[in-house]
Amino acid sequence: MKLFLASGNAHKVVELQWLADAANLPIEMVSARVVGGMPEVAEDTGTFVGNARKKALALRGKLPADAWVLADDSGLCVDALDGSPGVESAYYAGPQGDSAANLAKLIAAMRGVPTEHRSAHFVCVLFIAGPGGAEHIFAGKCLGRLSEAPRGGAGFGYDPLFVPEGHAESFAELGDTVKSTLSHRARAWVGLAEWLRGMP
Numbered sequence: 506m507k508l509f510l511a512s513g514n515a516h517k518v519v520e521l522q523w524l525a526d527a528a529n530l531p532i533e534m535v536s537a538r539v540v541g542g543m544p545e546v547a548e549d550t551g552t553f554v555g556n557a558r559k560k561a562l563a564l565r566g567k568l569p570a571d572a573w574v575l576a577d578d579s580g581l582c583v584d585a586l587d588g589s590p591g592v593e594s595a596y597y598a599g600p601q602g603d604s605a606a607n608l609a610k611l612i613a614a615m616r617g618v619p620t621e622h623r624s625a626h627f628v629c630v631l632f633i634a635g636p637g638g639a640e641h642i643f644a645g646k647c648l649g650r651l652s653e654a655p656r657g658g659a660g661f662g663y664d665p666l667f668v669p670e671g672h673a674e675s676f677a678e679l680g681d682t683v684k685s686t687l688s689h690r691a692r693a694w695v696g697l698a699e700w701l702r703g704m705p
Contacts, residue, residue: 557632645692
């Protein structure tokens with residue numbers, strides 16, 4: 506089965522393919538680039554579910570009627586910042602979607618915040634859309650805290666700053682293999698994988 510991924514983020518294609526392979530599911534994650542790229546989508550719904558749905562339906566409009574599309578909307582919610590950057594995580598530092606600038610802005614926003622107030626969590630919504638108007642939603646969350654400075658060279662986005670609950674290392678230090686068992690995306694994937702196994 507092919508799942509067209511409604512994202513221009515190459516990291517997400519790799520991570521989701523790894524999850525599918527690890528679950529022994531015969532799924533091929535196909536980048537939106539294969540069909541000319543991801544259409545421009547204004548992620549303006551204010552919710553992870555709403556944004557994921559918009560992305561899924563935008564790409565599905567470019568595909569055959571029998572195609573299945575998977576969209577991911579995820580973000581980092583920081584308690585000391587009233588849940589920001591949240592749904593704006595990819596554009597926290599501006600519309601250019603610059604990961605380094607986003608990370609730098611978060612570091613600056615959290616400067617001086619004591620350890621006990623640095624709690625945060627990642628949220629992921631996986632939205633799958635298919636033939637006949639089929640739509641299914643799967644969500645996952647990963648609790649943790651923010652370190653005072655970025656650490657590690659693996660991962661992407663906010664990974665160098667996020668330390669998952671029960672660990673002393675950041676996602677960027679733990680590496681992709683460990684991250685893919687703990688992450689918000691991995692937890693959302695559990696529900697999706699179970700649904701995929703039950704498909705006729």
